[in-house]
Amino acid sequence: MTLWWLHSRAMSFYIGREASKLWKRVCAETATEISLLAENWKYIFGGLTFQYIHGLAARGVHYIHRPGPTLQDVGFFLLPELGQDKGYISETLFTTIFLSFVLWTFHPFIFKIKKIYTVLIWCRVLAFLVACQFLRIITFYSTQLPGPNYHCREGSKLATLPSPNSVLEVLLINCEIYFTLLTVVFQLFLLQCAYAIDVYECAVPRGLLYGCGDLIFSSHMIFSLVFVRTYHKYGTRRIIKLCAWLAVIAQSILIVASRKHYTVDVVVAWYTVNLAVFFVDKQLPELPDRTSAALFLPLSKDSKTKEENNKPLNGNSAEWL
Numbered sequence: 001m002t003l004w005w006l007h008s009r010a011m012s013f014y015i016g017r018e019a020s021k022l023w024k025r026v027c028a029e030t031a032t033e034i035s036l037l038a039e040n041w042k043y044i045f046g047g048l049t050f051q052y053i054h055g056l057a058a059r060g061v062h063y064i065h066r067p068g069p070t071l072q073d074v075g076f077f078l079l080p081e082l083g084q085d086k087g088y089i090s091e092t093l094f095t096t097i098f099l100s101f102v103l104w105t106f107h108p109f110i111f112k113i114k115k116i117y118t119v120l121i122w123c124r125v126l127a128f129l130v131a132c133q134f135l136r137i138i139t140f141y142s143t144q145l146p147g148p149n150y151h152c153r154e155g156s157k158l159a160t161l162p163s164p165n166s167v168l169e170v171l172l173i174n175c176e177i178y179f180t181l182l183t184v185v186f187q188l189f190l191l192q193c194a195y196a197i198d199v200y201e202c203a204v205p206r207g208l209l210y211g212c213g214d215l216i217f218s219s220h221m222i223f224s225l226v227f228v229r230t231y232h233k234y235g236t237r238r239i240i241k242l243c244a245w246l247a248v249i250a251q252s253i254l255i256v257a258s259r260k261h262y263t264v265d266v267v268v269a270w271y272t273v274n275l276a277v278f279f280v281d282k283q284l285p286e287l288p289d290r291t292s293a294a295l296f297l298p299l300s301k302d303s304k305t306k307e308e309n310n311k312p313l314n315g316n317s318a319e320w321l
Helices: 002-063 074-077 090-103 118-140 166-173 175-189 193-203 219-234 238-257 263-283 302-308
Strands: none
Touching: 002 118, 002 166, 074 238, 074 263, 090 118, 090 219, 090 238, 118 219, 118 263, 219 238, 219 263, 238 263
């Protein structure tokens, strides 16, 4: 009994000490990231604003989409059709890639050994996304193809959108969907599942969730390739890099098998995104490497010295552009 009590006290002391270290690490990292955000907020804001513009453009092309016979496609010939009821498979894989990358970008708040700054890595990622999405908008407005997805085919009520009653109906559509999704998440958190489903079905515009016309090239591939390329450069786990690339290849196959895009949409995404990221990356200054820096924790009198050793750009301004 005495040994068990001593062991319990020792474990409690150890857990308390480690929790205290973790909390101090989180606070120190938060202070650093807030400082970086204050200096680079305009890049984050610009990148997020363009995400809205990209969504608005995809919504706009749906108004001019005209359904027609599915085009001849070698991918459709080689890959068996998954069917409408299995379209969630590719979405599940994409969500896994997306959430995994987002969580990785916030690992500096938790782990002692870190290589990136969260704010600076997102500035870089948003720059890549803006470049690729700008090219995508130009492409799918240049030529509208009949959508191969089930809801974009002839006979589907979702294949075309009725003309908007006002400009605000188009401009505010993304705001409505974000607010609705937040409401659904909140209701699910309160375990009011039935009410959440009713809100989702009644308030979310189905034409927004089931877009048509924004084909060349795949938006899912843009996000996945940008995220995987970024982790390949700044990540540290070789096995995760390999799994990430295999996941993107699998997603490419699943997108075509689900008939969400033509094969050309995926092929164009592979070389366009990689080239765009390559050239944009060359124009941006390299991110500072934190692996050799001392851990920034204000625990002693020489905390100022530690802070100097952990300046984002080796003593220079934190501006990333």
